[in-house]
Amino acid sequence: MYRLDQKLARIRAGQYTRSDFIIADAKDGDMGPSITSCGPKRAKNGSWERYYTRPEFLENIRAVVEQDIVDIMLTSASNMEALIEMGVYRNSAVKPAIRANDTTDVWVGRGATYVKHPSRAFRTASLSRVATGTIDPAPGAPITGTDLGLYSITFNNDIDHDYAALDAFADFRDDAARNNFKYFLEVFNPNVPCGVEADVLPHYINDSMMRSLAGVMKADRPQFLKIAYNGPRALEELASYDPSVIVGVLGGGAGTTRDCFELLSQAERYGARVALFGRKINLAEDPLAMVSFMREVANGTLQPAEAVKAYHGALQKNGITPIRDLAKDSEVTEKVLMAG
Incomplete structure (x- = not known):
């Protein structure tokens, strides 16, 4: 049993x-920015001349999995396959998951302008291939890959685009049911101007999200949600509305180290039970140290400001030059976090 399954069971039982x-x-990130998503290959002095290659990136993922602190490792289907072939998940308590769809608003490669248009749905990964390695698996075929994926949707208050997105989501749920595939649902903030006032926008997203699930029975519902942190009020509203729905937050931009720990702390305080951070880990000077202190903050053994100091202490011990000095890195720079 993966550590994720054990934690979800306790959360659902009210034993969190x-x-x-x-x-x-x-x-x-290779399903979004592609090559640049692997991150810059930094020397200890902070200099860099190129991005990590895919083989190097896979080794970075191996290191995080073998550290055995995170509960889920989310990758593309192709990278999950490579990691399995490398033996990374053998006897591991870390659950592999794949991005199960790749909408146009995450296609943000160099020079691309797709993100300037309302999100459109499409999928690359084959769920049956991801789960069992075959296109037409026999009933009860063993899981050789993973049975968990991320499905994302973006509501833009645009009836044509939102209708098409909801239709694609329904098709995905049918495909997932046929393949005994579980998913968690990522709901992005609108990626283009949508005509909803800024103070109402977090509640528009909450309403749209829960409306999209209202007609979905338990067997086809997501394991949990992944949403942008839109402040304490919106998160508390969502987390308290339906206790059967587990809420998680996405990391957004890299920000400062304090931003990372502050987001984690506030999210937990206002009802989130999951944090799914990409750039905040991948672009850190020392991703393994960042993950280690994220766990300390989540557990409540360190407050965000204390964790920043401890992280800088770890960088100094390892001879790594920080991107920002301690004072700058201790600042909260993301506006939404300043209200918490």
């Missing part, structure tokens, strides 16, 4: 403690 907070490393 802070040690049950779920941390996921979102290393699925």
Whole structure:
């Protein structure tokens, strides 16, 4: 049994403690920015001349999995396959998951302008291939890959685009049911101007999200949600509305180290039970140290400001030059976090 399954069971049973907070490393950037998503290959002095190659990136993922702190490792289907072939998940308590769809608003490669248009749905990964390695698996075929994926949807208050997105989501749920495939649902903030006032927008997203699930029975519902943190009020509203729905937050931009720990702390305080951070881990000077202190913050053994100091201490010990000095790195720079 993966550690994720044990934590989800306790959360659903109303037995949550802070040690049950779920941390996921979102290393699925090759389904978005592609080559640049692997991150710059930094020397200890902070200099860099190129991005990590795919083989190097896979070794970075191996290191996080073998550290055995995160509960989920989210990757593309192709990278999950490579990691399995490398033996990375053998006897591991870390659950592999794949990005199960790749909408146009995550296609943000160099020079691309797709993100300037309302999100459109499409899927690359084959669920049956991801789960069992075959296109037409026999009933009860063993899981050779993973049975968990991320499905994302973006509501833009645009009836044509949103209708098409909801239709694609329904098709995905049918495909997932046929393949005994589980998913968690990522709901992005609108990726284009949508005509909803800024103070109402977080509640528009909450309403749209729960409306999209209202007609979906338990067997076809997501394992949990992944949403942008839109402040304490919106998160509390969502987390308290339906206790059967587990809420998680996405990491967004890299920000400062304090931003990372502050987001984690506030999200847990206002009802989130999952954090899925990509750039906040991948672009850190020392991703393994960042993950380690994220766990400390989630557990409540360190406050965000204390964790920043401890992280800088770890960088100094390892001879790594920080991107920002301690004072700058201790600042909260993301506006939404300043209200918490």
